[in-house]
Amino acid sequence: MIIGDPRSKKMQSVMNLKIKYRESFRPFAPSVAHDRVSEFFEFDSDRHVSPYMLIVAPVHEDKRIPMSAEQQQLFGIEKLNVPRSEIPSITHVDYSARLQTVHPETNPRYYDLIKNFESKTGCPIVINTSFNVRGEPIVCTPEDAYRCFMRTEMDYLVIENHLMSKSEQPKWEKDDSWKDEFELD
Known part of the structure; x- marks a missing residue:
């Protein structure tokens, strides 16, 4: 897998253009420590798991960045490039994300990596994309x-x-x- 920092406004574009060699606007999936997922997404992690990025969940309202009236008038790629949340590299234009919940019991090394990233940044999420190019x-x-x-x-x-x-x-x-x-x- 290829991982990155979801808080970066440029990471989505950089990973798409310089690593995946595809259109810059394509969003990435967040890998989230299961015990922190409900802080960022409207997702009940006590009742559901999403180990394979198959479930789409909305980003919590308090993590979203509302578009200004001027931004709403933009068109095309300019509108797509407007950050939608505190985690812009994994937030889709409709304020959703395709989640991967990571549990210490099923994926301990990846969980530890995410928790170490969190200890350094305060963010329990990393970008996850397949290890290949377009x-x-x-x-x-x-x-x-x-x-x-x-x-x-x-x-x-x-x-x-x-x-x-x-x-x-x-x-x-x-x-x-x-x-x-x-x-x-």
Whole structure:
């Protein structure tokens, strides 16, 4: 998976354009620590789970950013780029999000990652998107992951207990012909 900071107003665009190579306005899914989900979304985490991003829930009213009259008059991409909440990279234009609830019993490492992010930022949510670029299958091997990492503008790659920084990797011979290998959607 590719993760990012949902609080960033630019993260959605950066991840779409520089990593996924798709339209900048496409929203991402939030991975939320299950014990904090009801603080951000209209979702009863005591009664429901959403481990696979199959459920859409509204962002709580107190987390939303109402559009001004001037913003409501915008059209197209300009209107889509108006932040809708405190977590703009995962908030859809209708103030909803496609949730993934993360539980320590079923996904302890990912839950710990989200809780560590929360301890540093106060936000119990990270962006989650599939580890692939537009038109390619999801990575399946460490080699696939490294190749995708080096071909995009991702900053870091984690494989098991190893953290790789892009700046510390050998120079990658840029060859964009791989983009022609798969039909784009």
